Amino acid sequence: xxxxxxxxxxxxxxxxxxxxxxxxxxxxxxxxxLLGDWTVHLKRLPDRLAGSTRWIEYTGTSHVRPxxxxxxxxEEFDVQGAxxxxxxxxxxxxxxxxxxxxxxxxxxxxxxxQLMLPPTVGEFRDGRGEFYDAEPWKGRQxxxxxxxxxxxxxxxxxxxxxxxxxxxxxxxxxxxxxTRRE
Numbered sequence: 001x002x003x004x005x006x007x008x009x010x011x012x013x014x015x016x017x018x019x020x021x022x023x024x025x026x027x028x029x030x031x032x033x034l035l036g037d038w039t040v041h042l043k044r045l046p047d048r049l050a051g052s053t054r055w056i057e058y059t060g061t062s063h064v065r066p067x068x069x070x071x072x073x074x075e076e077f078d079v080q081g082a083x084x085x086x087x088x089x090x091x092x093x094x095x096x097x098x099x100x101x102x103x104x105x106x107x108x109x110x111x112x113x114q115l116m117l118p119p120t121v122g123e124f125r126d127g128r129g130e131f132y133d134a135e136p137w138k139g140r141q142x143x144x145x146x147x148x149x150x151x152x153x154x155x156x157x158x159x160x161x162x163x164x165x166x167x168x169x170x171x172x173x174x175x176x177x178x179t180r181r182e
Contacts, residue, residue: 025101025123025124026098026101027096027101027102027103027123027124028070028071028096028098029070030096030103030123030124030129031064031073031094031096031103031129031148033150033156034064034073034075034148034150034156034178035064035065035066035073036063036064036180036181037061037062037063037180037181038061038062038063038064038156038178038179038180038181039059039060039061039178039179039180039181040058040059040060040061040062040077040079040176040177040178041057041058041059041176041177041179042057042058042059042060042079042088042174042175042176042177043055043056043057043058043174043175044056044057044058044088044173044174045171045172045173045174048137048162048171048173049137049138049142049162049164049171056081056083056086057081057082058079058080058081058086058088059079059080060077060078060079060080060088061077061078061079061181062075062076062077062078062178063075063076064076067093071095071096071098072093072094072095072096073093073094074091074092074093074094075090075091075092075094076091077089077090077091077092078090089110089111090107090108090109091107091108091109091110092105092106092107092108093105093106093108094106101123102121102122102123103121103122103123103124103129103131104119104120104121105119105120105121105131105146106119107120118133118134118135119133120132120133120144120146121133122146124148127149127150127151128147128148128149129146129147129148129149130145130146130147131145131146131147131148132144132145132146137162137164140164142162142163142164143162143163143166143167144160144161144162144163145160145161145162145163145167145170146158146159146160147159147161153180154179154180155177155178155179155180156177156178157175157176157177157178158174158175158176158178159172159174159175159176160172160173160174161173161174
């Protein structure tokens, strides 16, 4: 087969493969499972990337509501630990980008009047959401990963993990179990 015919055959195969790909997933409703009121049980590893196994536990609430007619939502998160000063109050703005098919998660610190940067970006595949960013941690850049799952009705989980080796290994440091409130 000549080079021209071989290249044309490869181009035809590539075009056919592209046509056979499923349509891009419209993920604007991927976080709809999270809308509503939740009871929260949080375990947080306070000493991260240090080999610690000491967890602090919190309980509280989360309220998630749609924002701007869909494709966005806002979460108000409020948990309390057993010790004084173990209070976490946070807000998250989640925005869906239909062009990229990805979500950006923006953490808001209302008490400090700050939008935490960078946003964490990712998408859902087969009911599992994975979101990543790079952040400074104790003088070095690390990767941060959030994983969202919701395998059974009325329950959801988010895990945060850090990687200091470019994603080869991950240390889970935040496990947030949510149970829908009636």
